[in-house]
Amino acid sequence: INWPVRHLMKQIELWNQSDEKIKLNANLGSFTTFLALYMENRDGILYTTVYQKPSYEPYYLPFNSIHPLHMKKNIPFTMLLRAIRYCSIFQAYLDEREKLRMALLLNRYPNKTIEQQFNNVLLRFNIDQPLTAINYDKYRQNVLDSPYTERIEIDYDKVMFIHFTYCSSMKGLPLKFHTIWNKSFGESPINEIRPILGTRNVKNLQRRLTNII
Numbered sequence: 693i694n695w696p697v698r699h700l701m702k703q704i705e706l707w708n709q710s711d712e713k714i715k716l717n718a719n720l721g722s723f724t725t726f727l728a729l730y731m732e733n734r735d736g737i738l739y740t741t742v743y744q745k746p747s748y749e750p751y752y753l754p755f756n757s758i759h760p761l762h763m764k765k766n767i768p769f770t771m772l773l774r775a776i777r778y779c780s781i782f783q784a785y786l787d788e789r790e791k792l793r794m795a796l797l798l799n800r801y802p803n804k805t806i807e808q809q810f811n812n813v814l815l816r817f818n819i820d821q822p823l824t825a826i827n828y829d830k831y832r833q834n835v836l837d838s839p840y841t842e843r844i845e846i847d848y849d850k851v852m853f854i855h856f857t858y859c860s861s862m863k864g865l866p867l868k869f870h871t872i873w874n875k876s877f878g879e880s881p882i883n884e885i886r887p888i889l890g891t892r893n894v895k896n897l898q899r900r901l902t903n904i905i
Contacts, residue, residue, distance in 0.1 A: 729778055741784040742775060750795035755802070768796055768809040776813070776835050782828040855890045865889070 695703070697720060704716050723732035730743035752767050753759060771792050779785035789810070796806050814823070817838060819831050854869075866889045873887055 728774070738780065739784075740778055740780040742778045742788050750791075750798055752795060752799045752801075755796075755800040755805070764801070765805065765809055768792070768801065768806050769813055772810050772813045773816075773835070776823075776832055779832075782823070782825045785823070785828065785832075850885050852885050852887045853890060854887055 700720075701718055704718050707716050708714075722734075723730070725731070725743045728743050730741050732739045752771075753764055755764055757764070772789060775785055775788040775792065779788055793806055797803065814820075817831070817835050819834070821827070823831060869887070869889060
């Protein structure tokens, strides 16, 4: 909203009266940040990119951790999707993509996995060609216009949660469990209950020290 300064100040005063627990301050200038988003007015054109705090460190869940593979694969996918949404120009997107690639490599992500997940982002939004300076605006707008998928509410009265300590030898347990469950209770009333398997972290030294501190 292109408001005069006086109008903005008055509106902020009204907003501050609506809730005593929330106080807003005016920040007048050509640029600002909000969470992980950097915004700048460049001669009347809005420029945006990913914002990283001064304390930022390029640390993500290490690829050699014991966490399930799908959790680790989701990181490059989600971070590149954020780069497309936040970067308003192609060069800013390229810079953010390469910074992300280097951070993932430092956290021992194979380059093959990184490329696969980057490509999966494009496939997810039916982008069938590499992003370029010519087509970036068009495809980015398609991403921004894509509908938000609402989470389906779960009736937890008919859900049974089962947790187990995850390790690499247990990755096939969920499939085996559901196979045996369906075979054993397929015709039983208990089959109305939906079992959900979840993992818990190994109680290693790092977790113990964290809890003590």
